[in-house]
Amino acid sequence: MSSNSCGANYTPRRGVRQYPRALTLRYTKHPTMTHSQLAFLLAVLCPLSTAQTQQPPAPRSFAAQPQMTQAQQENFPPQLLDELQTIKAAALTDDYAYHQVAHLTENIGPRPSGSLQAKAAVDYVASELRQLGLDVQLEEVKVPHWVRGAETAELVEYPGQAPGSAQKVVLTALGGSTSTPADGLTADVVVVNNFDELKSLGRDKAAGKIVLFNEIFDKQKAAAGLAFISYGEAVRYRGAGPKAAADLGAVAALVRSVGSADYRLPHTGFSTPAGIPAGAVTAEDAALIADLAAQGKVRMHLTLTPQKLPDSTSYNVIADLKGSEHPEQIVVVSGHLDSWDLGTGAIDDGAGVVVAMEAAEILQKLHLRPKRTLRVIAWMDEESGGAGSQTYSKDHINDFPKHVAAIESDSGAAHPLGFSARMSTAASELLRPVLNVLQSFGANALQPSSYPPGADIASMSDNGVPALGLEQDGRTYFNFHHTAADTLDKIVPAELRENAAAMAVMGYALACMKDPLPR
Ligand SMILES: [Zn+2]
DSSP, rough: TTTTTOOOTOOTTTOOOOGGGSSSGGGGOOOTHHHHHHHHHHHHHHHHHHHHTTTTOOOOOOGGGOOOOHHHHHHHHHHHHHHHHHHHHHHTTTHHHHHHIIIIIIOOOOOTTSSSHHHHHHHHHHEEEETTTTTEEEEEEEEEEEEOEEEEEEEOOTTTOOEEEEEEEEEEOOBBBOOTTTEEEEEEEEEESSSSHHHHHHHHHHTEEEEEEEEOHHHHHHHHHOOHHHHHHHHHHHHHHHHHHHHOOEEEEEOOOOOOSOOOOOOOOOOOOOSSSSSEHHHHHHHHHHHHHSOOEEEEEEEEEEEOEEEEEEEEEEEEESSSSSEEEEEEEEOOOOOOOSSSSSIIHHHHHHHHHHHHHHHHTTTOOOSSSEEEEEEEEEEOOOHHHHHHHHHGGGGGEEEEEEEEEOOOOSSSEEEEEOOOOHHHHTTHHHHHHHHHHHHEEEOOEEEEEEEETTTHHTTTTTEEEEEHHHHHHHHTTTTTOOSGGGGHHHHHHHHHHHHHHHHHOOOOOOOOOOO
């Protein structure tokens, strides 16, 4: 087959992720397809392959690089484009980010707000960024300090129960949950699938009960690349369910874990303080309880003994690589340093912090000084209320007109697909030459978003700062998110390097383009 044919002989560019076999063009090896069927398919799919096999390859207009507009040319002159290529090449062979996330996750460990490990992580990241020659400030943040206690549950009465037996339920407390008595509480369980069902139960049937929200995480959407839509649909119950149940007099609330794995892992996460014990059971346990409750009465003995300690002082780490021409203009590259306590916060969000750190490391290593200030921020307390982001907004809101753009990475460490962007069409159109640089490894999608593309940059975004969220392949992200399995082994070093490259290239481009990104 000639080299200008598409499909069957397509060789991915170097560095491009090889997708699983199931996603490749199956007709190439279809065992029952005849030659004529194959020829027909190729004629339809590759119209040039039959007609032009005897001709020299003709230029194909759709494959040509689009001409840069005048504004793009002015903003991204050849020297800047060369520098972006150099940054990309350096990042794709640099293990700085991986070494940093290994230290954060394995040497320091889980970093929940208020913990000793969060404090150690602040000191460590500040020290590392000082070593890179950045101007580092610690911005004081008051954070909640909640610590997990015992967490056990068992079904003590249910239809068909073998006399004298009980069934263990696997669960974990949700952030901010209050405590049961030390020896637990026992109550009937009532299962609802959504808020409407809770409402129709009313106080009569909810008061004194343990309410279980059995909203199912849509794994099919997640597998098809819409994991954050599945998350958004299900996470409402984790966030607001316990409070809604408490308002009807429930003695405790449980949610089905918001996640896509099938390994009986509970997923923790923030829940609006409800004043009652609140936990997440595994998807398997939610299904079990729902099945039994459909047959008759189910009673649970539940013990959750977390504690809310006094608020604690922590910090956002803010590190500037000062701009050479417009030091007052700021481009933020960021991730959040705090994590949940069950795992070690590798994909959520150690990875985001370290790719932001590497953006500065690469520029220092290459002796490339940005025109505007590149500001690395390791945010504190994204997971349990966002105190770090709120404090930054309060302290810096008068500077937001000089914040040229803000980037956050907080959706994992898998292969990057590009960015979600909340900015004007003119601004995103202007960034096309930067995306072309990222195209060689597939990180060139720019998805318009009507929402802030990162929790910690939401306030900036709401105040008009053009905002970008680094977007990864999220198909397996919610297998591990907020579980004990969010650990270093989930990060593929080559994919982390791609993320660092995308962050460094975009950060430097925004800091060096001729004009500040339009609003
Ligand atoms: Zn996160």
